[in-house]
Amino acid sequence: RKEVEQDPGPFNVPEGATVAFNCTYSNSASQSFFWYRQDCRKEPKLLMSVYSSGNEDGRFTAQLNRASQYISLLIRDSKLSDSATYLCVVNNPASGTYKYIFGTGTRLKVLA
């Protein structure tokens, strides 16, 4: 089983729709969680850190479910510019403070 798993998609949604992705992680000792977006042939860009109590940044909401070992990203009112691959990143300090495990990403296409 992979340490971090994501549905590769693509998720095709119309503009204005709400879409959610999940990311599961296998190591219950994982402590830090992040969502990045990556455009085609570009670098990953930090979208948001994920906090235990959940957090929101504009149209984006991230949640952490420790019991079921997954994090989620909700995008409301999708824009064409949200089309990208969304990478889930997990860190377990016991495996190495600076070892961040990336998922392979979920591809989102927002359609006009």
Next chain:
Amino acid sequence: DAMVIQNPRYQVTQFGKPVTLSCSQTLNHNVMYWYQQKSSQAPKLLFHYYDKDFNNEADTPDNFQSRRPNTSFCFLDIRSPGLGDAAMYLCATSRGGSNQPQHFGDGTRLSIL
């Protein structure tokens, strides 16, 4: 405004010809990382530095070396590139300590002829 800068953006080299990729940062972060990313795959950590302390991943081939002469700069040397080394190489930085997000440079896309 770029805070993690990679040069060059595109690099073409010949099979077996050594190549060096560079990364610089203006964030004064303690930690610098090198990742390899192939198409439709997750970034794969090659190694990282905490200040001058070098940490190599167990599965990083010996063909890949790194240097960090000072806080701001870090280099990735590929001694004898093979066709399988064609990829995007990403440099990232973070503050020391856990719970710190990473900040990536634009990447260098390496092609092998």
